[in-house]
Amino acid sequence: MDTAEIRRRFVAHFERNETVGAHQAVASASLLLDDPNLLFVNAGMVPFKPYFLGQETPPYDRAVSVQKCVRTPDIEDVGKTTRHGTFFEMCGNFSFGDYFKEGAIELAWDLCTKSQADGGFGLEESRLWPSVYVDDPEAVQLWMKATGLPEERIVKLGKRENYWSMGVPGPGGPCSEILYDRGLEYGPDGEFATTSRLVMPTELEDRYLEIWNLVFMQDELSAVRSKEDFDILGSLPKRNIDTGMGLERVAFLLQEKQNMYEIDVMFPVIQRAEELTGRRYGADHGDDVRFRVVADHIRSSMMLIGDGVTPGNEARGYVLRRLLRRAVRSMRLLGYEDPALPELMPVSRDKMGETYTELHQDWDRIARVAYGEEDAFRKTLQAGTQIFDLAAGEVRASGSTTLSGDRAFALHDTYGFPIDLTLEMASEAGLKVDEEGFRNLMAEQRERAKADARAKKGQHADTSVYRSILDEHGPTEWLAYETLQTESTPLRLLKGGSAGQVLEPGDVGELVLDRTPFYAESGGQAADAGTIEFDGGRLEVLDVQRPVRGLVVHQVRCVDGQFVPGTNVLASVDPEWRTGARQAHSGTHVVHAALREVLGPSALQSGSYNRPGYLRLDFGWTAGLTPAQVRDIEQVSNEALRADLPVGWQYMTLSEAKEWGAIALFGETYDDQKVRVVEIGGPWSRELCGGTHVAHSSQIGTVVVTSEASIGSGNRRIEAFTGVEGFAYLARERDVVSQLTGLLKTQPDDLVGRVGDLVERLRQAEKELEKGRVAQLLAGAGQLAASATKVGDVNVVAQRADGASAGDVRALALDVRSRMSASEPGVVVIIGGPESKVAVVAAVNDEARSRGLSANALVRAVGPLLGGKGGGKDDVAQGGGTDASRIDEALALVPAEVARS
Known part of the structure; x- marks a missing residue:
């Protein structure tokens, strides 16, 4: 039974139920919801939280859904077990004060055991084991009544396994799980059910696979100290049901596969990866883990991008970046060096797109974001390898065998270098990595991110x-x-x-x-x-x-x-404030429509901010816009203002809005029953929006684009002024032009050419000055060679050259060396450059090298004093630093190093 059929049967079982009543089928919400405690929707009940918390009145008594979910804490375990996956689909049925334990148990057991010919899953009853909370005798009796099973076939588990809460004061309640016995092949035999088993033994987790969890939400919790430590204040005024059946888990059971990575919507990616790498799934455990990582992360990344996430260095963007890079990295470890995502992601799209058709509709954008991130990471791998090699060299030079945690963290955080790659390369170099130090720094970073999230307005931890x-x-x-x-x-x-x-x-x-x-x-x-x-x-x-x-x-x-x-x-x-706000918000819609007209429909808004007279619009795009494209966006916007397009809004259901072509902002939460659609000029601009707007586009006044820039990989930002503020910005630019034309005594149309001529003349003058300065510097080479100091029988020149470029310093050092006596050992060290960027060059002649003197050793000796490093060959070496205040100290070290050699 393929995954699409399992999904269809689940929804149909509840949607058409006659025992407790028909359930309202609710489409999956976006993976991104406005919840300060969650990066992503991580359970099927998350979209219904306002109903369970009593914040909103549910529009229906019963619901059924198949919800997209992403869980990130187990990323490192993906592929190593049959239980861990990043993206998954959770099938759930929900009762809001309607049926309770008995109804939920009967409905779940019926679907699991009903024959496939009758629309069920046809699972063998002899393999199914219900579990209950150890202090819930009612559930034991209800399971026995619904299934006919004896009490010894019902497993009793403790709070950690079978009591559910949100981790904060609020609703909670005991759980019942349905476990599937996969047989001796997956775990030891023996007495499974006991009077009270507080936890599921680790060695049995693969054998007795949890496929469905039924939460009986009946208690009001207070003083929640941990998952197993809380107070029960009393009973909820209304008891609720929240269940979750893992679609992938049921799929690999019904498809008779070993794990979730081999089901119909995932294994085709592994098959394509086999073709690309020449490796075979099932031949080597290490390779199998990598194949599974590829299948999981490709699908997860695609679904996240589809819901509007773009790669970045924090929060959701960081998770996506990590998933994409782990997939690429796994293909590299499998021996495939070419771009992998263009070969693999379309395979996942074709399978998941059978259900989520928006993947096909939005494919251009999804592919652009994913492939752009892979291209960037391939460059990172090249640069990061060089940085790692330098760090490893310094570790060995210091006599250590361990790369510090902060170095590993810098490689990871600054350069995007995966820790597993650092560990692998360190092992190849005969080094260890301070993993504990790295993990501590990662934990500190996560805590800072959580603290920042909690500090945001409107996201109070305690409401x-x-x-x-x-x-x-x-x-x-x-x-x-x-x-x-x-x-x-x-x-x-x-x-x-x-x-x-x-x-x-x-x-x-x-x-x-x-x-x-x-x-x-x-x-x-x-x-x-x-x-x-x-x-x-x-x-x-x-x-x-x-x-x-x-x-x-x-x-x-x-x-x-x-x-x-x-x-x-x-x-x-304030009426002036509201007028400016309306202009800016309607202006944002206009710029978004203009952006799509100029760049194409795949240029979608990913975020926005507007205040009176100002707007910024973020959108997914991998390349910078040309000046002509920016001008076109501004022109299309202002043409829409001149056309005096009508601005209107109406309310409709979310599905009606999507059919109407309305655009929903990624990450925003919308009411399933009623949304507000704002349109400007009819179908030219239709967006879901709750903001305040003008009545006609001409009331925006003007749109003046002031900047377009990158705000992260695959994401860009346009900023603009509207209304009076837009005219004020143009007035300021006019004043600048007026002042420049007055100073340069030219006309506005000739201003660019006139300034260009001046810049070119200045550039030529600087070149001539540079030539003179270099000539003057090199003219002193003979005098420097003649004034060499004797250190033993070695002629030594250690001189500073303030203001000289790195190239000048090198030229001077080589010139001085050439003027020294070839029959006597000679050493030259020149240090110069601007204060913020010091350059050091050492040069020794053949006679000095025969005595064991090395330019490379000299640069390595003085480099740390200058706040830098360097190296080279024995005859010539070069380095740099940032501390010009210690140049004299570094030069004084040269004679001592020569004497020591």
Whole structure:
């Protein structure tokens, strides 16, 4: 049974169920959701979290989904076991206060054991073992009732295995798993079920494979200290069901394969890799692991790029970069040196694209991002190898045999060099790597990243105070689309995250109103500015956020009077601010449409930010835009403004919006039931958007593109001004042109040519000055040779040449050496250059070399004093450094080194 059929049968089983009722089929959400605690969706229940947490009312009582998921903690274990994969699909059925344990157990057992002819999976009952939480006797009885199994066939496990929570205060509950016995080939025999087995023995994890987990969400948890240490506050007001069946695990069982890498949607990649490398899967364990890494990481990377991730050095981008580079690296270890992704990723696309058709539709962009990253990594491998060789040489020179953790981390973090490659090359060089030091630095980096994420606005780690306000008063009546001013009632004042009673002038706090006209920061649009007036004073609105869905919170500073919640207030948005914000947000849509018109439909927005008069738009693209392309984007934008295109919006379901051709911003979360589609000029620009907009494109005023630049591999950014700010920018440029034409006494049309002539004349003058300076420097070579100091019987010249380039220093050293007596040993060391970049060159004649003197040894001796290093041959060597303050000290070392030799 192929994977697509398994997926279809799962959804159909619940969608058409008559026992507990039909389930609403919910399409997979993006891998990227707006959750400060998650990089990616890592479980099927994640899109439903607001329902389980009570933040939102579910639009249905029962649901079924097959959710795309990515889990990253086990990347290093991918391919080594049958249980670890990065991308996977989780089949789940959900009950929101509807059916509970008995219904969930019966539904799962029925699908697993029902014959394939009747639409089930046809798994042998004798191989299935239910497990329950050790303190859940109810579940034991329900399993026995639903399956007819004796109690000894039901495994009892502890909290670590069979109690579920989110790791924070909130809902939790016991679990039941369905385990599949794969037989003696995969683990030892013996008594499996016991009265209370607290953990699953490691040696049995491959044999008794978990294929489905049923979570009975019934408890309200408090004081969650760890997965196994928490307090149960009481029962939830509504009990819920959350299940997860691993699609890949069921697939390799039903397809009679050894592991998930050999199923129909993954093994074709391994087969293609076999053709490219000449190696055979199944012949060598080490190679098998690499083949599996390739199959998993190719698919995972493709799905991440499809959902809008681009390679980078932090967070999601870093994970993607690591996956792509590990895949390329694995192909290299299998003996394939040519670009691998263009050969492998289309194979994965053809298999996964049978279900996720958007992979075909968006293939040009996906391929461009992936292949561009491989090209960059191939260059990194070349450069990183040279850097590693230098580091390894220094380790050996110091007498050590261990590459430090910070060196390994620098190779990894700065140059993108994988740690496994560093370990391999170190082993080949007879060195070890301080892996513990490397891991510690990696852990510190991850902690810093987590701290940064927690510090972002609107991503507070603890939102309980806001949830309590929402529970007590309900959602804020949000009127930003309708008016700029409302009379409102203060509901709660917070100071420092807790309840406050009063704001004195200068105090800053958070104010929740029953209704507000203020736009809360979202969708890339900055929050509105304005005031909240009360009897006897005024509050300035500094920021507006939605810390939990449905609740608008105003950060305010008391300007006048003493504010005490209790009386009504007048909330007023600054109309000039809103006008500029509308211009900028509509301008962002216009620039996005113009970008796609100029570059093609695969140029998709990956992020944006706009505030009054300013916009920036990030988009996936691997090459820099030409000046002509930037001008074309600006021209198309302004032509759209001149056409006075109508701007409108309407609400529809997400599926209707996609059918209508609306573009959704990668990573944004949209309501399945109702989304807002903003269009400018009909189909010319249709995007899902919750921002504020102008009524006609001409009201944007102007679009002035000010820059276009890279912000990371495969991602670029356009910045522009709109409205009055755009005209002000042009006015400033006009003033600059006016001043330059006055200074150069020319006309604006001739300005570029005139400046070009001046630059060329200046360049020629600098060349002539350079020639004179070099000639003057070299003219002193004879005098330097004649003034050599005797160190024993060796003639030594150690001289500084301030301001000389590295080339000049080398030329001078060689010239001085040539003027010294060939019959006597001679040594020349010249150090010069600008303060920030010191150059050192040593040259010795044949007679000196016969006495054992070496230019290479001299450069290595003085280099560290200059904050650098270098090397070369025995007759001539060159190095550099950054510390010009120690040049005299380095020169003084030369006679001592000569005497020592």
